[in-house]
Amino acid sequence: AEGLEHAHDQLLRPGLNRPTVIRLRQFVRVPFRPLPLTRRNVFHRDGHRCQYCGISSERLSIDHILPRSRGGPHSWDNVTTACLRCNVHKGNRTPREAGMLLARQPRRPLSGPLFEAQRQMASGGHHEWAKYVDGWEGEAGDAAALVA
Incomplete structure (x- = not known):
């Protein structure tokens, strides 16, 4: 090396x-290891923005699109970032039932190592990595653009 x-x-x-x-x-x-479904990873995938109203806040939460109480899974495709106001407004309903629209449909991120590199750069560290990571533009929302 x-x-x-x-x-x-x-x-x-x-x-x-x-x-x-x-x-x-x-x-x-x-060895391939699937990216763990954690709050930090969901927030990074969604650019640290509420996927209902677009606000960027420190008071974000995880919302299950189809509520778990109604049989919704805890999976990449069923969780999204929501501000507390939107999460409370949506409650135990689907976005459609609550009259809310998602900015984008949630999906599992493409790559664990790529996702981790983007997360590190978005948090302000390792700026020198940018020229080696394909597709990195250097803005918080760009990580979400590289999601499958």
């Missing part, structure tokens, strides 16, 4: 900066 980008303020030892981007000289197979 070779270092392509380095943290100039972090030394591993004198004369050797910590690499932040490395290029592997041979392919290393990484």
Whole structure:
């Protein structure tokens, strides 16, 4: 492996900066692990915005589109980000029954490693990764554009 980008303020030892981007000289197979369905991952997928009203707030919640009390699964396709106001308004109803529209249909993100790289960059870290991650534009909502 070779270092392509380095943290100039972090030394591993004198004369050797910590690499932040490395290029592997041979392919290393990484076992596939599905991306876990967590609040943090759902918020990142949805660009940290309510999918009903579009507000970006620190007081976001997870909404089950088909409520779990009505048989809805806890799955990528049935959860979305909602502000507390929209989540309370929707309550135990479907968006249609509540007269609400989703900004986009939720889906499972394409790739665990790509999703994680985008999440790291969106949170303000590792800006140097951007030129190596296809499709990254550098805005919070762009991660959602790379969802299947």
